[in-house]
Amino acid sequence: MRVNNAFSKITGYSTDDVIGRHPDFLSAAYQESGFIQNLIQVLTTNNQWQGEIWNRRKNGDVFPEWLTVTGVRDEHGNLLNYVGIFSDISEQKAAEREIHELAFYDPLTGLPNRRLLLDRLKQEIAAAKRQHYYGALFFLDLDHFKNLNDSRGHQVGDELLIQVAQRLKSIVRDEDTASRLGGDEFIVMVPGRYPQLAQATRAAVMLAEKILNTINQPFIVQGSEHHFSTSIGVTLFPEIADQPEAVIQQADTAMYRAKESGRNGISFYRPSMQEAADKRLTLEKEIRQALKDEQFVLHYQAQVDDSGQVVSAEALIRWQHPVRGLVSPMEFIPVAEDTQLIVPIGDWVIREACRQIKVWDAQNKPIPHVAVNVSSRQFRQADFVERVKHILLEADVSADRLVIELTEGCVISDIEDTVRKMRDLQDLGVNTSIDDFGIGYSSLSYLKMLPISQLKIDQSFVRDIASDPNDAVIVETIINMAKNLGLHVIAEGVETQEQMNFLRDKGCLNYQGYFTGRPLCPATFESNHG
Secondary structure, three states: OOOOHHHHHHHOOOHHHHOOOOHHHHEOOOOOOOHHHHHHHHHHHHOEEEEEEEEEOOOOOEEEEEEEEEEEEOOOOOEEEEEEEEEEOHHHHHHHHHHHHHHHEOOOOOOEOHHHHHHHHHHHHHHHHHHOOEEEEEEEEEOOHHHHHHHHOHHHHHHHHHHHHHHHHHHOOOOOEEEEEEOOEEEEEEEEEEOOHHHHHHHHHHHHHHHHHHHHOOEEEOOEEEOOOEEEEEEEEOOOOOOHHHHHHHHHHHHHHHHHOOOOOEEEOOHHHHHHHHHHHHHHHHHHHHHHHOOEEEEEEEEEEOOOOEEEEEEEEEEEEOOOEEEOHHHHHHHHHHHOOHHHHHHHHHHHHHHHHHHHHHOOOOOOOEEEEOOHHHHOOOOHHHHHHHHHHHHOOOHHHEEEEEEHHHHHHOHHHHHHHHHHHHHHOOEEEEEEEOOOOOHHHHHOOOOOOEEEEOHHHHOOOOOOHHHHHHHHHHHHHHHHOOOEEEEEOOOOHHHHHHHHHHOOOEEEOOOOOOOEOHHHHHHHHO
């Protein structure tokens, strides 16, 4: 009905622009759901409402305002109209944000400061205790930072600290907190993610190594290259302490231990955690060396039909350690998975299996095809199919001699990528098999979409088929389903004649397990099955 000059000055709308229009043209889509309904309810009850809202100027800019709306009534209490009085509080809000930034964020790096870290850490400790998970805290101190400040000045030192902050932000997840305590001290806080202490320790070692390697990369400051390292102390919460300051003190203590051990390293607060971390780090280094020194070997386990004829073999990796002897894959594969070393190891397995196929062919002892287990991390590599193709061409092995075995979990984690790669493998002539079938939860609905050739019944069902009616029903169902879908089916973990008889009676005519043959080195495999 009427506006004053202040309205036009703040919003940019003239009197002619607005008279007769409903005021919602000013509204910005920043209000919470139900805001208008609440405003009307308060007006109806109290005849007045006041509060902070967001409106839009004529030029499209959104701004905060403090608004008071009052009902104007006649002498009988009848509502005539409303009067709205508002002021632009943009500068006030900006000042509030600045005060908040100063209170909770480091002005140099923009990272959360100690005050905000303590608040977040308190919440995460409570959540970890409630959910019975372990979180991790990393205390970083740059090595010899004072020397840079003294020799090149604080401006260079400040620029380096800004770059360190940027690197930390780039490698932590959104839910993690990278913060600066002051000086050259930083803390990274990771919320509880793992229910087991050993899991949390492994994950903490991986992130600590990542931080260490990231800080070790050269820094370019004012045109000059600088090399820096950091000492990192790590503790898990709420493993011992459940107060934020105490957890930080633990990590600080561990950091000084890393300094005393020669800097540029990682130290855990608890000796038991340090022992586990050292063992894992040592194992990772040894795996890298094993790749270089060709310490890995393949053993082969026969896959036979109901007449005992070898129809295939599965390649199983072993580690011929120079000191410890033959190391089980159960010990080193999890570390290889965590560190992505599984990718070069997996490539080696495929390459070595293809080489062995050629050797057996040359000895006139051909195996129809060899099955190779492929990890999810390896399969998810964008160029996985191209790498398989290159290995086959390099080895001069026909693609139909190779079977790629994938677990159910790998297959269903990204179904579109899985289908695309399986079809590309199929186009090459490589067959694919679903390993450990039956232990997943979602695969049945995807089965018809997948261009697979074989299902492998998991050994956990085969083990008790003669004594557990449930396992017997599951195995029979898988066999019938595979038949109906036109898929080849093989049972693994066959250890007794009774198990084989059951499988044969139900229509599964291919077996793998200790009853038909243990994993053997190539020479022994040749003599036993040649």
